Amino acid sequence: MSIPTPHPFAFDPAYGLTLADLRAIAPPEAPAGFEAFWQKRYLQALAVDPHPELKASDSKHPDWQVLDIVYTSTGGVRIGGWLLLPKDGPVRRGLVVGHGYGGRDQPDFDLPLEETAILFPCFRGLSRSPHPPISANAFFHVLHDIDKPERYVIGGCVEDLWLAVSALLALYPGLDGHIGYSGISFGGGIGALAIPFDERIRRGQLTVPTFGDRKRWLGLPTTGSAAAVQAYQKHHGSVFETLRLYDAACAARRITVPMLAAVALFDPAVAPPCQFAVANALPQSKFNEIFILDAGHFDYPEAARQNAVLLDRLSLFFKAL
Template sequence: MSIPTDHPYDFDPTYGFEFDALRALKPPEAPPHFDDFWRTRYLAALGHDPQPRLSESASSHPGWQVQDIVYTSTDEFQIGGWLLVPRSGNVRRGLVVGHGYGGRDQPDFNIPVEDTAVLFPCFRGLSRSRRPPISDDPAWHVLHDIDKPERYILGGCVEDLWLAVSVLIKLYPVLEGRIGYSGISFGGGIGALAMAFEPRIDRGHLVVPTFSNMPVWLTLPTIGSGHSVQNYQKTHRDVLETLALFDAATAATRINIPLLVAVARFDPAVAPPCQFSVANARPTSNHHQVVILDAGHFDYPGSEEQHALLLEKVRRFFRTP
């Protein structure tokens, strides 16, 4: 492994953490009402009819039938995205794929799964799910209703994911109990929060997940969304009380399905200590695998080889039984 040393940042994106120190990090303890907060939201979301509407997509691919999709999430929020169905074979599994904070302008046609219906939702306020007054700029999106725990935008995005699972089951009832989740960065943090309370997902893949170990997340320099929240905290000292409810590392301690987590030792956008707090939340075993990348949110020598190896692990992880 070769961690980048040449970079343009005025801080060290390893934050001085050696590997042993990263592996020793633990998630924060949950606030007393953490579980009740999320279980109540989950049960409410479960009662929503997502009313998925499919239409022909401008995108096309020789191996996938591509359809545009819109479904109704909580707060009557219209969530847009894409549904991919294999042109050959049978649909035997489902997969929801979350995106990073840059949003998504098309589905990922290279996702390494077979016999799988793949749903690519755009979380509320972003890309195909833009809606005023929510900003699609990550620096503002991450602050939307942060002063109201019940309304904070991250909670709505978790509900969007839960409703995405409902969409797949509504379209393909045979998929119940055979749906996975894959999410990177923003989608990784949202995924950890969602999977902690979503028994309909049977396995999850998280890459450089954010919103993790919030007490640390608020203290480390970053070019990511955490920078906005750090500035907000200067005039709102109690923000950590809200953020404790949205800690992906805390949530990960409650995930009991197989996990494949990819974390980076160098990352200017999502600090490695925060990523590793998610990876360390469960004991490593055949059901919980951790892949170490040299860097995240940064191009580096050897990245293609490392990501090719990760892609093969993902292929095996989501292989149709």
């Protein structure tokens, strides 16, 4: 690892664990009814017509046609975002890209993909998808309806992803069988929960995914969204039974499509043991790859080089769609 020391945190964001320790972490067992819970939600989401609406965006780029998009998700929630289309050449594949808990203020123009329609949705309550009373502040967003397992906001965000796929297919029916998903941090956890239940998503890429191994997630010191939930639990009682239904590692056990997971050895916002619980849950397959980063949610000397290598891997990975 090339992490500079000393770091500014009051705890060790590597948690004293080596790569061998992290690779040995076993994902938790899912609670009873886990699959039925998500399959029911998926079927309900599949019945929603997203009615995608497009208009020219104020954002401009030399290689991409940039469009603003709005579509309808479950509960009538309107989801805003961006759609990038190649200026030259056909559209042969689709990619939905999820954001971190900081939200998103523009598309990622540096994704090295060609002949791809790339949809950047903002999950409900965040950035271009305001939906009061859901807070746009990550530390309050993660708590919205946490005491109501069927209505917890994270489930709605998973449905927003499924409806993003529906929106792409409504616009480009020929993309059926050629849609992937890429998500980082919050978007990585949402992706892990969504992919196993949506056969329309044929490949997935997760970077430093959160929401894995909720028991650890609730117990390890962090600067991320788990800190808000830990504080809530201290004052309001255990939320573990709710969170078990939203465990990204339990869901990842059920993923059958090719996956590329990038996980970090040091991360103050998403504890590495929780990231590796997700990555380790993926089935052993020649089509799956685990990419190791020195750190997540933290600047370090090798960051630019490692992220460039990861982008190259991502490009090759999604070309197979």
